[in-house]
Amino acid sequence: MKKIILLLLPFFVFGCGNSPNVIDDLGDTSFELLDQDSTVVTFPDDFQGEFVVMGFIYTNCPDICSLITQNLVRIQKEMDYPDDVHFIAATFDPERDTPSTLKKYGNAFNVNENFTFLTGDSAEVFEMMDSVRVRSQISFTDTTDDGQELYFINHSDKIMVLDKQSRVIFEYGGSQPMIPNIVIEDLNKVR
């Protein structure tokens, strides 16, 4: 009887395929970026050994991107600021989103210390964006009467989760209101 139960145990343990499919393996990639304190960050290497919840934003976008940032903050808060999960918001507007701009933007959202904003050299940033299939395109530019530049960017709406080996295992529509609950549910299955 014991032998039969032992033989059938794997059906219960692995029967549901709890290991998620790998969408992208970033283990072999490496990008030199800057965080909001102008510290050099190597992505994803510096985050290996942690789960990463990552969204993509630009600070001149107060609506969709604020929803994405808000969702990242909400996930972190509702998970009670977990030590093994790092939160990242990377900009696809690196020329304007300098480290200090990102820091000010983060302050408005009361981000926790385990939350990193990423920017850097444009070529490096866009290479990183390509590697995770995040698209962005300037959709409108104008100069106001007082000479100020006005611009908007069309962009992907994405939050993704990386496992401890820097593999993308989940992707979501980043600005959707139900996303925090789904991300938490998914993370709790694999942590």
Added chain:
Amino acid sequence: MKLFRHVTFLAVLGVMISCESEQRNVEGKAEGTGEEIENRVRPASSGGTSAAYFSYINSLDNADTLIAVNSEIAGLTQVHEAYETEDGMMGMREQKQVIVASGEEIIFEQGGLHIMLMRLEQDLKEGDSVRVDLEFARAGMVSKMLPVNP
């Protein structure tokens, strides 16, 4: 052998039940998110960009048109609409005019029509209040005082 068949059946049943319980009900998750109308301005830093969310009911007997928006805390204020492009990207575009039918409620909300407050002239912190002026073709000037909330 009979015992083996019974245990096998129970095992398969167990796997089916446990897999079933893991299926995600996305629709169910969305239900609890609420569709409350917001009444706030998002916190932001001086020089940055924020947005105002609220609703307005046109109580006139005629349709009205929102023709201008302004706020003294922003260098530039515009009505914007978030939209999805044909190739699946998200974008924003200015709405120069917004027509509101008689008795209709217009909702400025995240992910939809909203008031953009650009080039902020001061930090907007929780607890602050922001006045947004709306100029309608028929109703004239309407002011909204909105709290700053994350």
